[in-house]
Amino acid sequence: MAAQAQTQDQQAHSQVLIVGGGPVGMGLAIELGQRGIACTVVERHAQPQPIPKGQNLTQRTMEHFHFWGAEPALRAARTIPPGYGIGGLTAHGTLLGAHHYDWLQRELVRPYYFQANERLPQYATEAVLRARAAALSSVQTLYGWTAETVTPSGGGVEVVASEREGGARRTLHAAYVVGCDGSRSVVRTQAGITQTLSDHDRLMALVVFRSRQLHALLARYPGKSYYNVLQPELNGYWKFFGRVDLGETWFFHAPVPPGTTRDNFDFAAYLHEAVGAEFEVAFEHIGFWDLRFAIADRYRAGRVFIAGDAAHSHPPYGGYGINTGFEDARNLGWKLAARLQGWGGEALLDSYDRERRPVFASTAGDFIARSIEVDRAFLHAHDPARDRAAFEQAWRARSEGAVGEVHAFEPHYEGSPIVPGTQGEGGSAVGAHRFEARAGHHLAPAALSAGGNVYDRLGPDFTLLAFGVPAPQVQAFVQAAQGLGLPLRVVEDTRADERARYAAGLVLVRPDQFVAWAGESVAPDAAAGLLRQAAGRA
Numbered sequence: 001m002a003a004q005a006q007t008q009d010q011q012a013h014s015q016v017l018i019v020g021g022g023p024v025g026m027g028l029a030i031e032l033g034q035r036g037i038a039c040t041v042v043e044r045h046a047q048p049q050p051i052p053k054g055q056n057l058t059q060r061t062m063e064h065f066h067f068w069g070a071e072p073a074l075r076a077a078r079t080i081p082p083g084y085g086i087g088g089l090t091a092h093g094t095l096l097g098a099h100h101y102d103w104l105q106r107e108l109v110r111p112y113y114f115q116a117n118e119r120l121p122q123y124a125t126e127a128v129l130r131a132r133a134a135a136l137s138s139v140q141t142l143y144g145w146t147a148e149t150v151t152p153s154g155g156g157v158e159v160v161a162s163e164r165e166g167g168a169r170r171t172l173h174a175a176y177v178v179g180c181d182g183s184r185s186v187v188r189t190q191a192g193i194t195q196t197l198s199d200h201d202r203l204m205a206l207v208v209f210r211s212r213q214l215h216a217l218l219a220r221y222p223g224k225s226y227y228n229v230l231q232p233e234l235n236g237y238w239k240f241f242g243r244v245d246l247g248e249t250w251f252f253h254a255p256v257p258p259g260t261t262r263d264n265f266d267f268a269a270y271l272h273e274a275v276g277a278e279f280e281v282a283f284e285h286i287g288f289w290d291l292r293f294a295i296a297d298r299y300r301a302g303r304v305f306i307a308g309d310a311a312h313s314h315p316p317y318g319g320y321g322i323n324t325g326f327e328d329a330r331n332l333g334w335k336l337a338a339r340l341q342g343w344g345g346e347a348l349l350d351s352y353d354r355e356r357r358p359v360f361a362s363t364a365g366d367f368i369a370r371s372i373e374v375d376r377a378f379l380h381a382h383d384p385a386r387d388r389a390a391f392e393q394a395w396r397a398r399s400e401g402a403v404g405e406v407h408a409f410e411p412h413y414e415g416s417p418i419v420p421g422t423q424g425e426g427g428s429a430v431g432a433h434r435f436e437a438r439a440g441h442h443l444a445p446a447a448l449s450a451g452g453n454v455y456d457r458l459g460p461d462f463t464l465l466a467f468g469v470p471a472p473q474v475q476a477f478v479q480a481a482q483g484l485g486l487p488l489r490v491v492e493d494t495r496a497d498e499r500a501r502y503a504a505g506l507v508l509v510r511p512d513q514f515v516a517w518a519g520e521s522v523a524p525d526a527a528a529g530l531l532r533q534a535a536g537r538a
Contacts, residue, residue: 024308031333056319085223094276236376348536468495
């Protein structure tokens with residue numbers, strides 16, 4: 001029987017097959033499953049891996065969890081008590097030194113999002129996503145299975161998967177396959193998708209350790225959960241501490257010399273030097289990775305797509321990684337569903353690459369790589385031991401610039417082929433947070449006159465917000481949507497209070513809460529054209 005199990009070749013069919021059941025893959029499965037799309041997830045690990053990475057979840061990511069029906073469960077899984085803050089701090093020299101300021105203050109842009117941000121280890125996030133996916137009958141999971149081959153087959157894709165323990169094999173068929181299988185993606189490689197790599201030639205260590213004494217030493221910084229240390233000898237790269245829980249468990253990222261192993265390097269001394277004091281340390285994990293930027297040269301190859309780290313990877317600076325992957329899942333998920341349900345065009349699937357790839361390129365270049373370059377230049381130019389007054393003046397300017405960077409990180413899709421009337425490359429991470437409804441940009445929340453928020457009324461498909469406009473304007477969109485077989489929800493209200501900030505009487509909102517189009521009025525024959533383009537059917 002054991003030999004038979006090893007050679008058995010089972011057949012299974014689904015509409016979408018997801019290779020990789022980390023946070024991005026599970027988020028995509030939920031996005032599809034809630035829309036009634038039959039999908040199967042193949043994930044090599046039977047259980048989430050207990051390495052505390054991907055901890056900072058932005059307000060935008062928490063909007064995803066809201067629409068996935070998992071936001072309360074995620075907040076309940078938080079490992080740091082709700083009464084304790086989740087902000088960050090940047091220090092010069094050592095954590096206990098004289099110069100520091102608040103860093104990555106995402107609460108500054110909180111009014112532009114429907115949810116507050118959150119912080120918890122990736123393995124806790126994955127556990128919440130697995131539980132939510134398990135509640136959806138349209139989502140099937142194969143935990144402890146590995147994808148071996150990915151090949152086109154009869155107008156779809158065939159994946160051969162094997163059980164890591166037991167040796168069983170299955171042949172899986174789907175209309176589409178999405179690789180969410182990390183930076184060494186099998187799906188990306190077998191689909192022939194190449195990458196552009198930018199190697200910073202730095203070996204990095206990830207250390208997980210326990211220390212109650214470090215918690216006591218950092219009590220001077222109440223409400224802080226992550227700490228970035230700048231030192232001249234690191235040439236712009238960081239030493240980075242983060243809390244896993246409150247009081248004992250920590251993780252630490254930092255550059256280390258080439259050839260470093262856990263046995264030939266004094267990690268305790270390295271931690272002490274970064275903090276500026278000695279403290280007891282009990283190590284739980286020491287691992288290594290190469291600091292590198294990588295971006296796939298395309299996110300689609302026929303019926304194969306890639307998302308998350310399979311499509312892009314970068315150093316864990318600024319908490320962009322997991323959040324970028326979740327946005328991939330939201331962007332691709334509704335488009336795949338629309339295509340499979342018949343109301344989305346083929347251009348809708350092409351727009352995934354056009355929107356998401358430029359956003360990552362901008363995130364990597366305009367924020368992460370730029371921050372390394374800015375830090376390097378600052379450390380070369382300013383030294384408190386050489387000229388304390390000049391250093392402190394420049395340090396104050398840095399702290400003010402940190403505020404501007406939070407406001408400037410505003411991913412958008414101006415110039416996308418499915419965003420009518422906009423110009424641009426199709427996407428960028430550089431923008432500005434505003435309440436105005438702008439085509440290609442994230443929709444800000446607004447209170448409704450009857451109570452609740454616009455976000456409470458947004459549908460799983462397109463939503464038309466109509467504030468103080470004549471009925472024929474609304475009917476033009478409703479009739480056009482009916483003629484196209486395109487699902488459309490209408491939310492009507494007066495144009496007053498917070499709703500007036502949209503600066504538009506009509507706002508067409510995509511299923512991922514980005515604005516497809518905004519204006520004061522539309523000609524009866526133009527509404528169909530706007531909807532057709534937004535659905536990739538122009």
